[in-house]
Amino acid sequence: MSEFVIFDMEWNMGYQPRVFQYQGIDQTLRGEIIQIGAVKLKDGKTVDRFSLTMKPRIFPKLHYRVAKVTGLTQADLDRGVPIKEGLQRFIDWCGPQAALGEWGLDDVPVLKQNLVLCGLDEAWPRRWYDLQRVFTSQRPRQEGEGMTLEAVVERLGIPKNDAFHDALSDAEYTAAVCGFLDLEKGLAEYPGEEQQLKELLCPPDRDRRDFACWPGYLDGEAWSTSETLRGAACPQCGQPLALDAEDIWLRKGNNCLYSMGHCAQHGPAMIWLRRMRLDGLHFTFARATEPADDAMQAKWAKEKKAAQERARRRKEKEAAEAAALAMERVRNAGR
């Protein structure tokens, strides 16, 4: 295996949320990076280390909660390298082709947002891996087992000599955990975004068909408007599915939308949409269809009715509030 970088970052938060524009679309900043730690592995052995504390510009004041978790002080940050210079040093140290690994999937989106804000190339890194996922695929989680880095380190009996939530020590702990894995195999088998969406959308116990995937959307709500995303075809004959006149789509969790379409020849079919945003900047949407049996049709009818009822009550409440406000104004004007 070529060189592989395991990294971890700490970031500062604001006391107020911060919104910035990326290619014309509002993005909420997840955090401003204040510390990066990394180890470089070659053939499974650590060949180099990287550690840097940076001086934030957008959130210059260290949030008390971040101070508590990381043990960093305001003075540490004030002495830090300016963030743009720090990020550039990290990129140079990793190299343009580097593959990165982290415990979980939180760090890369924050990294890419910060690259954008510093005017650096947010397309880097091109490849990154959630090592927690690799770990779980090779050592399936048992009931009651925690999956935080600290819990796993403890479970594996790795000596806990350094504090957690220091970027370099977390990267070192992650590398130590990887010592228990077949990392090469884990990275080779690692599913891409499309594969991950397919696994979520088309579980083996369901008859989901015609899986399709669209990467690169900036607008996370594109599935509410885009004909491409919504325009599903009958899973049996490929003719366009007609939607209800009410065009009702229901949400399942934060990242799934579904509706019932109808084929004149083959009857109803469920349409499933799912979205994923791995880089913190772009959404990938995916769609599958599923012939709807009686149970699915009954369930949909019930859910649809409940959603219509909720919408009706919300409208009534809004109307009542508007009426009360208007009355209040009239009363005040009369005084």
Ligand SMILES: [Zn+2]
């Ligand atoms: Zn059909």
